[in-house]
Amino acid sequence: MKTSKRISYTAVFLLMLAFSFPAFAVLGGDESSVATDMAQLKATEKVTPGDAFAVHEIKAPDGEVVREYVSPSGRVFGVAWQGRSIPDLHQLLGVYFQQYSAAAQAAKAGHPGRRPLNIQLPGLVVQNSGHMRAFYGRAYDPTLLPQGASADAVR
Amino acid sequence: MRKFLFSVLLTALISFASGCGGNSASTPVGVPVGGGGGNTLSITVDGGPISGVNYEDAAFASAKICVPGSTSSCVTVDHLLVDTGSVGIRVLAKALGTVSLPVETDGSGNNLNDCIQFADNSFAWGLVESADVTLAGEVASDIPIHVLADPSGGPSSIPNTCNTGGPDDDTLANLGTNGILGVGLEPVDCGEACDPSFTVSPPAGDPYYLCNASDSSCALALVSLANQVEHPVVAFPVDNNGVIVKLPAPTSSTQASLSGSLIFGIGTQSDNALGSQTIFTTDGSGNFTTVFPTTGGQTLSASFIDSGSNGIFFPDSAANVPVMQCSATGSAPKYYCPTSTEGFSATNAGNTNPSTGASAGSGAVSFSVDNAETLFATDSSDAVMQNLAGSNGVGPCVGGVGQCSFDWGLPFFFGRNVYVAIDGQAVPSTASQPSPWWAY
Numbered sequence: 001m002k003t004s005k006r007i008s009y010t011a012v013f014l015l016m017l018a019f020s021f022p023a024f025a026v027l028g029g030d031e032s033s034v035a036t037d038m039a040q041l042k043a044t045e046k047v048t049p050g051d052a053f054a055v056h057e058i059k060a061p062d063g064e065v066v067r068e069y070v071s072p073s074g075r076v077f078g079v080a081w082q083g084r085s086i087p088d089l090h091q092l093l094g095v096y097f098q099q100y101s102a103a104a105q106a107a108k109a110g111h112p113g114r115r116p117l118n119i120q121l122p123g124l125v126v127q128n129s130g131h132m133r134a135f136y137g138r139a140y141d142p143t144l145l146p147q148g149a150s151a152d153a154v155r
Numbered sequence: 156m157r158k159f160l161f162s163v164l165l166t167a168l169i170s171f172a173s174g175c176g177g178n179s180a181s182t183p184v185g186v187p188v189g190g191g192g193g194n195t196l197s198i199t200v201d202g203g204p205i206s207g208v209n210y211e212d213a214a215f216a217s218a219k220i221c222v223p224g225s226t227s228s229c230v231t232v233d234h235l236l237v238d239t240g241s242v243g244i245r246v247l248a249k250a251l252g253t254v255s256l257p258v259e260t261d262g263s264g265n266n267l268n269d270c271i272q273f274a275d276n277s278f279a280w281g282l283v284e285s286a287d288v289t290l291a292g293e294v295a296s297d298i299p300i301h302v303l304a305d306p307s308g309g310p311s312s313i314p315n316t317c318n319t320g321g322p323d324d325d326t327l328a329n330l331g332t333n334g335i336l337g338v339g340l341e342p343v344d345c346g347e348a349c350d351p352s353f354t355v356s357p358p359a360g361d362p363y364y365l366c367n368a369s370d371s372s373c374a375l376a377l378v379s380l381a382n383q384v385e386h387p388v389v390a391f392p393v394d395n396n397g398v399i400v401k402l403p404a405p406t407s408s409t410q411a412s413l414s415g416s417l418i419f420g421i422g423t424q425s426d427n428a429l430g431s432q433t434i435f436t437t438d439g440s441g442n443f444t445t446v447f448p449t450t451g452g453q454t455l456s457a458s459f460i461d462s463g464s465n466g467i468f469f470p471d472s473a474a475n476v477p478v479m480q481c482s483a484t485g486s487a488p489k490y491y492c493p494t495s496t497e498g499f500s501a502t503n504a505g506n507t508n509p510s511t512g513a514s515a516g517s518g519a520v521s522f523s524v525d526n527a528e529t530l531f532a533t534d535s536s537d538a539v540m541q542n543l544a545g546s547n548g549v550g551p552c553v554g555g556v557g558q559c560s561f562d563w564g565l566p567f568f569f570g571r572n573v574y575v576a577i578d579g580q581a582v583p584s585t586a587s588q589p590s591p592w593w594a595y
Contacts, residue, residue: 062348064359082556084348085360086272090315101320104276107489108322112203112210112331113465114240115489116274116547116562117321127548129274129468129560131240131461132337132344134440136559138550152550155557 026094027079027139031070052148069154071146078140078154084133093139100126193292194394194419201412202538203331204234210331211540212465212565216417219289222256223297230254235336237417238463239575242344243384246334248305256284265365269301269384276321279303280313288387293419295390299382314373338398340441340591341578343383351377394420396580399427400462404570409537421574422583429583432594435516436505445561447501449519453552457560460593464564468547481527490527490545497524515588541566571595
C-alpha cells in the first residue's frame with residue numbers, strides 16, 4: 001500500500017476544457033474557429049494581414065505562442081508553436097490529429113531514442129524540436145498552401 | 156542545502172507502512188573511476204537495457220533509490236539516461252520493484268502527477284513521490300522524483316495537454332531506459348512559473364496535475380518550488396552547484412561502448428576544477444546560439460547542449476548544407492544519409508543571461524556526419540556512433556522564430572568535458588559568469 005506525503009501548495013482547479021491555453025483555430029479549419037475566450041484567459045491575439053495569407057498570433061501571459069496561418073479564403077493551412085511545452089495537438093491539429101499521432105508513434109517503434117520530430121506525409125508535415133521548458137514546432141498541410149505562400153512561411 | 160527563494164512549511168507526516176520494504180541493495184552504486192572520489196558516478200554508453208535493441212549514443216548511470224529515511228527499502232536502478240536537457244529523476248514504476256515511495260498529495264484525496272514531454276512528441280506521466288537518492292557517494296535526501304506509469308492507466312487516462320498523441324514513454328519499450336537522470340541547467344523542472352508564490356494561475360504548459368485518487372479526474376496545479384521534481388545534485392549537501400559530463404573520445408567513429416563519468420560539483424573538489432574551459436552563458440530558456448555553418452550560415456539562437464539527444468540534430472535548410480535526408484521509407488528516416496562522410500564547422504556563442512544582461516563565450520566546433528543507414532546496417536551492435544546526425548526541422552530561422560535550434564546531442568560530448576552550472580547555485584570564484592552556463 002502506498003503511503004502519502006502531504007504537501008503544502010495551492011491547487012487551482014479549472015474545467016478540463018479550459019486547460020492551459022485559449023482555444024484556437026484548427027489546422028484545415030475556418031478562421032472563425034478562433035474562440036472568443038482569449039480575453040477571459042488574458043491571452044492576446046495579434047492579426048497580421050497579408051496578400052497571400054494572414055497570421056493570427058495568440059500569446060499567453062507566460063509567453064507561450066501559437067501562430068495560425070490563414071489563407072485568403074479563410075482556411076487555416078498552418079500552425080506553429082513556441083513555449084515551455086507542446087500545445088494540445090488534439091485541439092490544434094483537429095482532423096489531422098489521428099494521422100499525425102499514428103506517424104509519431106510509428107517513428108519511434110522499435111527504435112528508442114530522443115530526437116526531434118519530423119513527419120513528412122503527402123498532406124501533412126509536423127515538426128517539433130527543443131527541450132524541457134523550450135519547445136517549438138509547426139504543422140501544415142502542403143496541399144492547402146495558398147498562392148504565393150511557401151511552407152517556409154509557417155514558423 | 157537546498158537553495159530556494161523561500162522556505163516551505165513541510166508539515167508532512169511521512170509514515171512508513173509496514174510491508175512496503177523492498178530490495179535491499181548491498182552494493183554501492185557508481186563505482187568511482189579514474190581515482191575519483193564519492194562525487195564521481197560511472198556512466199556508460201552501452202546500447203541500453205533492452206536485449207536486442209541498440210539505443211545508440213545514450214549515456215546511462217545507476218542510482219540507489221530509497222524510501223526517505225530508510226536504509227533497507229531501497230532499490231538500485233540501472234540504465235538511467237544521463238540527460239542535460241531535462242531536470243530531475245524520472246523512473247519507471249516497474250524499475251522500483253517492490254519499493255513503495257510516499258506519494259505527494261494535497262491531503263484531500265488528490266495525488267500530484269507530473270508530465271514530461273520530449274522533442275519527438277513522446278510524453279511520460281506519473282506520480283510525484285519522495286525518495287532518498289544516492290548517486291555515487293552523494294545523497295539527495297527526501298527529494299521529489301517522477302515515477303512513470305504509476306498508477307498505470309494507459310494514455311487514455313492522461314490529460315490531452317500532456318498526451319501529445321506521440322509515443323507514450325511510460326513503458327520500457329518506448330522510453331528505452333529504466334528512467335532519466337535529468338542534470339540540466341535548472342534546479343527544478345518547472346520553476347517559478349508553476350509556484351503559487353509567484354503565479355496566480357497555471358501557466359500554459361504547466362506539467363503538474365492534481366488527480367483525484369478515487370475518480371481519476373485531474374486538474375492543473377500550482378506547486379511550490381520545494382515540491383517540484385528536483386535536480387538531484389541541488390539537493391546534495393556538497394558538490395551541489397553543477398555537474399561535469401566526462402566522456403573520452405572513442406578510438407573509432409563507431410564502437411561497442413564507451414565509459415566515462417558524471418562528476419558532481421564544479422570547483423568544489425580536486426577533481427572538478429574549472430580550468431581553461433570556455434563559459435557559454437544561456438538565456439532564460441537554457442539556450443545559446445549556434446551559427447551553422449560557420450561561414451555564411453544561419454544564426455540559430457535557440458540552440459542547446461543535450462546529452463539526452465542521441466545524435467547531432469540541425470536544420471537541413473541551413474545555407475550551404477547539402478540535402479542529406481535519409482529515405483523516408485528506409486531504416487533511418489529521422490537521420491542524415493550523405494553519400495560519404497561530410498565534415499562541418501559551426502560556431503557557438505553565449506546568449507544573454509536575463510539576470511545579468513551579460514553574455515559570454517564563443518568557439519568553433521567541427522564535426523562529421525556519416526550515412527545513418529550504413530551505420531545502422533553495418534554497426535548495428537555499436538552503441539557509440541560519433542557521426543550520427545539528423546534533421547532538426549526544415550524552414551528558415553528569421554529573427555529567432557522558426558527552425559532556430561542546433562541540438563548538440565551526445566556525440567558532442569565525446570572527447571569533451573562538458574560543465575553544467577545550475578541556475579541559482581554559486582560558481583567558483585574563477586568563473587567569469589554567474590550560473591547558469593555551460594563550459595567546455
